[in-house]
Amino acid sequence: MSAAALAPPISVAEDRYAQATQLQLTWWRFRRHKLAVISLFVIALFYGVAIFADFLAASDPHATDARRSFIPPQGIHLFDANGFNPHVYGLRGARNPRTFQLAYTPDPTRKLPVRMFTRGYAYDLFGFIETDIHLFGVEGGRPGESIFLLGTDQLGRDLYSRMMVATRVSLFIGLAGVTLSLFLGVLLGGISGLYGGWVDMFIQRVIELLRSVPTIPLWMGLAAALPRTWSVLQVYFAITVIISLIGWTDLARVVRGRFLALREEDFVIAAELSGASQGRIIFRHMLPSFASHVIAATSLALPAMIISETSLSFLGLGLRPPAVSWGILLQDAQNIQVLSGAPWLLSAAVPVTLVILAFNFFGDGLRDAADPYG
Amino acid sequence: MNLLEVQDLKKHYPIRAGLLQREVGRVRAVDGVSFHIAKGETLALVGESGCGKTTVSRCILRALTVTSGAIRFAAKEGEFVDLATLPKRQVRPLRRHIQMIFQDPYASLNPRMLVGDIIAEPLKVNGVPAAERRDRVTELLELVQMPPGARSRFPHAFSGGQRQRVGIARALALNPKLVVADEPVSALDVSVQAQIINLLLDLQDRLGLSMLFVAHDLSVVRHVSDRVAVMYVGRIVEVAPTDALYRAPLHPYTEALLAAVPAPDPARRGHRRIAQGDVADPANPPPGCAFHPRCPYAIDRCRVDRPELTPVSDGRWVSCHRAEELDLAGVR
Numbered sequence: 236m237s238a239a240a241l242a243p244p245i246s247v248a249e250d251r252y253a254q255a256t257q258l259q260l261t262w263w264r265f266r267r268h269k270l271a272v273i274s275l276f277v278i279a280l281f282y283g284v285a286i287f288a289d290f291l292a293a294s295d296p297h298a299t300d301a302r303r304s305f306i307p308p309q310g311i312h313l314f315d316a317n318g319f320n321p322h323v324y325g326l327r328g329a330r331n332p333r334t335f336q337l338a339y340t341p342d343p344t345r346k347l348p349v350r351m352f353t354r355g356y357a358y359d360l361f362g363f364i365e366t367d368i369h370l371f372g373v374e375g376g377r378p379g380e381s382i383f384l385l386g387t388d389q390l391g392r393d394l395y396s397r398m399m400v401a402t403r404v405s406l407f408i409g410l411a412g413v414t415l416s417l418f419l420g421v422l423l424g425g426i427s428g429l430y431g432g433w434v435d436m437f438i439q440r441v442i443e444l445l446r447s448v449p450t451i452p453l454w455m456g457l458a459a460a461l462p463r464t465w466s467v468l469q470v471y472f473a474i475t476v477i478i479s480l481i482g483w484t485d486l487a488r489v490v491r492g493r494f495l496a497l498r499e500e501d502f503v504i505a506a507e508l509s510g511a512s513q514g515r516i517i518f519r520h521m522l523p524s525f526a527s528h529v530i531a532a533t534s535l536a537l538p539a540m541i542i543s544e545t546s547l548s549f550l551g552l553g554l555r556p557p558a559v560s561w562g563i564l565l566q567d568a569q570n571i572q573v574l575s576g577a578p579w580l581l582s583a584a585v586p587v588t589l590v591i592l593a594f595n596f597f598g599d600g601l602r603d604a605a606d607p608y609g
Numbered sequence: 610m611n612l613l614e615v616q617d618l619k620k621h622y623p624i625r626a627g628l629l630q631r632e633v634g635r636v637r638a639v640d641g642v643s644f645h646i647a648k649g650e651t652l653a654l655v656g657e658s659g660c661g662k663t664t665v666s667r668c669i670l671r672a673l674t675v676t677s678g679a680i681r682f683a684a685k686e687g688e689f690v691d692l693a694t695l696p697k698r699q700v701r702p703l704r705r706h707i708q709m710i711f712q713d714p715y716a717s718l719n720p721r722m723l724v725g726d727i728i729a730e731p732l733k734v735n736g737v738p739a740a741e742r743r744d745r746v747t748e749l750l751e752l753v754q755m756p757p758g759a760r761s762r763f764p765h766a767f768s769g770g771q772r773q774r775v776g777i778a779r780a781l782a783l784n785p786k787l788v789v790a791d792e793p794v795s796a797l798d799v800s801v802q803a804q805i806i807n808l809l810l811d812l813q814d815r816l817g818l819s820m821l822f823v824a825h826d827l828s829v830v831r832h833v834s835d836r837v838a839v840m841y842v843g844r845i846v847e848v849a850p851t852d853a854l855y856r857a858p859l860h861p862y863t864e865a866l867l868a869a870v871p872a873p874d875p876a877r878r879g880h881r882r883i884a885q886g887d888v889a890d891p892a893n894p895p896p897g898c899a900f901h902p903r904c905p906y907a908i909d910r911c912r913v914d915r916p917e918l919t920p921v922s923d924g925r926w927v928s929c930h931r932a933e934e935l936d937l938a939g940v941r
Contacts, residue, residue, distance in 0.1 A: 253766030257721050260765075501717035505779065508670055509731035510704040523721045 271600020428494025
């Protein structure tokens with residue numbers, strides 16, 4: 236029984252496994268979950284849109300124009316007689332003499348060429364780089380003429396451009412809400428799990444109380460309490476706080492559960508017996524062991540946050556115009572009459588559904604991969 | 610020279626019920642246990658699951674708060690401190706003298722730490738400088754017969770037996786005066802068990818280890834221990850030097866445990882008296898001798914009168930009314 240006899244034969248592949256950190260093992264397992272990997276790309280794409288929202292927008296999402304309300308989605312024509320020349324047709328608006336509805340007919344004689352990196356309305360890229368370059372747009376054309384990929388709303392605002400800007404608001408409100416919940420959840424869940432006793436009892440009962448309150452009336456009450464005089468930014472912040480007020484309870488329970496389980500774990504007891512301080516036990520042994528679970532729980536909590544914001548805004552309790560979010564875009568689709576005339580307004584539901592699904596698949600995959608030792 | 614003296618150790622868990630959480634009963638997990646461990650000696654604590662042996666070991670390590678009794682430990686030469694009553698803050702500096710080997714080598718190593726860091730952790734928290742730590746880890750890996758390359762790998766790269774070696778190396782890192790081994794081989798394959806037992810024997814020789822060896826069957830204990838204490842429902846029923854205990858047990862429960870030791874000779878399998886029934890409930894132990902419902906030799910007195918642990922001959926103690934008259938079967 237010599238040392239050499241016990242030494243396992245070391246191959247390169249085996250060594251790679253033997254020296255793989257937790258992060259690597261998690262990634263290897265996550266990669267096998269195809270749906271989760273696709274979801275990761277979808278989420279990355281969405282956040283890319285959120286970051287470059289103004290750059291991707293074709294026309295000013297806030298510019299109203301009564302003469303171009305309810306324009307249906309426009310198709311891009313890629314070729315004309317001269318070969319490749321992407322363009323949209325100019326529009327001719329005329330009132331229907333029977334219904335008095337404004338109807339638009341494309342005017343094939345007037346081509347508006349679609350070009351990349353055109354100049355449009357001015358904005359601040361990343362909030363500090365002043366520019367007016369946009370990914371695409373039309374050149375020439377009369378004032379007010381532009382490209383309307385997804386049509387316009389009642390006030391003549393380009394739905395596509397609004398959707399880009401709304402993505403930013405909706406995704407970041409989710410992120411901010413989840414960050415706040417995470418902070419509250421880890422703090423209160425940690426205290427609850429670590430100290431136990433009456434502190435644990437108290438926090439758990441508070442969680443149960445919060446969870447037993449029906450959310451919509453609670454939100455309505457809280458949203459109604461927001462002063463009407465508050466600025467868009469203040470409302471934005473307040474809504475984040477309201478949403479995370481409920482959201483933290485789930486995370487707190489996850490954290491508490493992990494603390495309770497880990498406290499009895501042999502390797503934690505071993506650290507305690509070797510004389511390690513409380514701080515070292517928590518930060519060196521316990522936190523790394525459940526960090527992955529918390530991340531997974533967070534990614535599953537994010538869609539709930541986004542849905543919350545969307546439904547709040549949809550009901551008119553959340554963000555208010557002129558702020559643009561998915562919920563506010565869908566607000567326009569509340570009216571059945573409007574909807575029958577302009578069904579494209581409902582397209583704001585597509586990114587909501589997509590991003591929620593992606594987050595759920597991603598969170599599932601992450602949760603499965605989070606514990607490579609389990 | 611005694612290293613550890615445990616006297617009348619009790620650990621009770623209250624059973625609470627109702628809205629006001631009133632105490633309605635007690636689980637007497639450990640109910641008056643006394644023993645001692647001399648320097649360089651290995652004492653085995655044996656009993657079935659649920660008899661309180663793990664509780665005893667956790668009390669000695671002060672991973673649990675003791676209900677009553679004394680745990681006197683010779684931290685310095687001839688100077689005893691009572692671990693049972695010492696405040697938690699004063700226990701911490703003594704921790705380095707008593708270390709533990711765990712039962713489950715999969716749960717006892719932090720999967721997120723390199724093997725080298727796991728072994729070095731007790732050194733680090735006790736303020737050993739980095740260079741010295743590195744040398745000591747090399748030395749310890751060699752001591753437990755692991756390749757030096759193991760330090761830069763994670764526990765998931767190793768088998769149960771190899772992990773247990775890492776656990777042993779960690780326990781030995783601080784040169785403890787006493788090692789508490791809580792069933793260190795019961796989670797391992799039989800062939801690996803032998804390797805770990807041999808390693809422990811080797812370490813006893815080389816380091817003069819004092820050890821409390823907790824086990825649930827007598828088959829592994831024979832090789833490592835100098836003396837054996839047999840526990841049943843929170844109490845010690847027999848203490849004896851290992852050879853004497855195996856040759857001629859004095860308590861019927863010891864006999865039953867010995868009968869459960871696998872015998873390589875099929876001819877001897879005929880007359881085994883394996884204990885019937887289950888271990889008594891420590892929340893509601895039977896009156897008299899706790900073993901009497903399972904004991905083939907029980908008389909009326911056993912049902913009412915609880916026997917005390919009394920000395921019989923040189924170093925042998927037993928708690929049985931009929932110890933003198935019975936002729937119990939041992940193993941050779």
